[in-house]
Amino acid sequence: MKSLQELAAIREKMKGKVNLREGSNDIRVVVGMATCGIAAGARPVLNAFVEAVEKEGLTDKVTVSQTGCIGICQYEPVVEIFEAGKEKVTYVKMTAEKALEVVEKHLKGGNAVLEYTIANNK
Amino acid sequence: MKELSLNILDIAQNSVKAKASLIEIEIDETDEKLTIIIRDNGCGISKEILEGVTNPFYTTRTTRNVGLGIPLLKDACEQTGGSFEIKSQQKNEENLISGTEVRASFFKNHLDFTPLGDTVSTVTTLIQGSPDIDFIFSHNKCGSKVFLSTLEMREVLGEIPLNSFEVIKWAGDCLKEQYQDIVK
Ligand SMILES: Nc1ncnc2c1ncn2[C@@H]1O[C@H](COP(=O)(O)OP(=O)(O)OP(=O)(O)O)[C@@H](O)[C@H]1O
Ligand SMILES: [Mg+2]
Numbered sequence: 001m002k003s004l005q006e007l008a009a010i011r012e013k014m015k016g017k018v019n020l021r022e023g024s025n026d027i028r029v030v031v032g033m034a035t036c037g038i039a040a041g042a043r044p045v046l047n048a049f050v051e052a053v054e055k056e057g058l059t060d061k062v063t064v065s066q067t068g069c070i071g072i073c074q075y076e077p078v079v080e081i082f083e084a085g086k087e088k089v090t091y092v093k094m095t096a097e098k099a100l101e102v103v104e105k106h107l108k109g110g111n112a113v114l115e116y117t118i119a120n121n122k
Numbered sequence: 123m124k125e126l127s128l129n130i131l132d133i134a135q136n137s138v139k140a141k142a143s144l145i146e147i148e149i150d151e152t153d154e155k156l157t158i159i160i161r162d163n164g165c166g167i168s169k170e171i172l173e174g175v176t177n178p179f180y181t182t183r184t185t186r187n188v189g190l191g192i193p194l195l196k197d198a199c200e201q202t203g204g205s206f207e208i209k210s211q212q213k214n215e216e217n218l219i220s221g222t223e224v225r226a227s228f229f230k231n232h233l234d235f236t237p238l239g240d241t242v243s244t245v246t247t248l249i250q251g252s253p254d255i256d257f258i259f260s261h262n263k264c265g266s267k268v269f270l271s272t273l274e275m276r277e278v279l280g281e282i283p284l285n286s287f288e289v290i291k292w293a294g295d296c297l298k299e300q301y302q303d304i305v306k
Binding site: 007014015 | 123128131132135190191194243246251274275279280287288289290292296
């Protein structure tokens with residue numbers, strides 16, 4: 001079994017990095033995780049974002065968080081992206097694959113994937 | 123829901139909304155039966171709401187007037203011939219503690235039994251979303267046990283937040299390794 005010693009090693013590795021991270025996040029990815037979202041597949045979408053943001057080294061810039069019902073259940077899983085000074089982008093009917101594409105093109109590349117936004121799915 | 127682990131995630135989100143500081147998830151499994159217990163120390167449910175809560179046309183939510191989470195779990199267990207129970211307590215003059223316990227039992231061999239699915243992902247998703255809440259997860263299966271407590275993790279981690287990627291990954295791997303031992 002994974003030991004708590006391993007966890008202690010993680011703590012040692014991360015000490016000092018914690019304060020540096022705070023406040024420097026300027027993009028927020030918010031995944032709707034109410035009943036409607038979970039039933040439609042929000043859990044793998046969230047996990048895809050969490051893993052891809054880490055893998056692409058974006059953790060200093062991007063936070064991934066969860067919220068309740070966004071109020072547009074028929075479009076779940078819904079993901080909202082907030083960035084200072086920019087208009088909110090709402091992605092609908094998301095999947096883990098689409099999430100990876102959004103990380104690559106939007107979070108890394110700076111261009112929203114218009115195809116998956118609510119405006120193009122009405 | 124496709125997997126019971128998704129119902130567990132959803133019911134635990136009710137506990138998060140109820141401002142619980144500790145949420146316990148227990149799964150007890152034998153060859154025939156699977157029981158899920160989700161217990162929290164949140165604000166509790168009033169008598170009036172508790173009466174309507176298993177009815178899908180009841181919810182306190184403002185964005186949509188149908189609460190689905192509890193009715194979905196109730197249906198999932200009752201369609202296997204199992205039983206559903208919810209107990210809740212709010213604070214008042216006599217009661218200093220509040221909380222809610224949801225208990226759902228399933229008959230695994232029934233045709234309409236929904237598989238449990240990825241419980242590991244449910245636990246890591248909960249920790250990722252609510253790093254300041256404590257979770258105690260246990261899955262007892264025919265004498266073996268899978269267990270994770272964020273109280274223990276927090277003691278080791280000190281000020282390191284539980285939703286750090288490395289920590290979530292450790293928690294997931296820790297559970298996966300224990301599940302491998304159960305399967306053997
Ligand atoms: N653990 C809990 N603690 C306090 N109140 C609860 C708890 N679980 C449920 N409730 C109350 O019962 C109501 C119904 O819950 P239910 O999960 O069925 O629907 P919902 O959460 O309102 O909406 P949905 O689950 O469809 O997103 C909630 O709105 C809440 O008021
Ligand atoms: Mg709910």
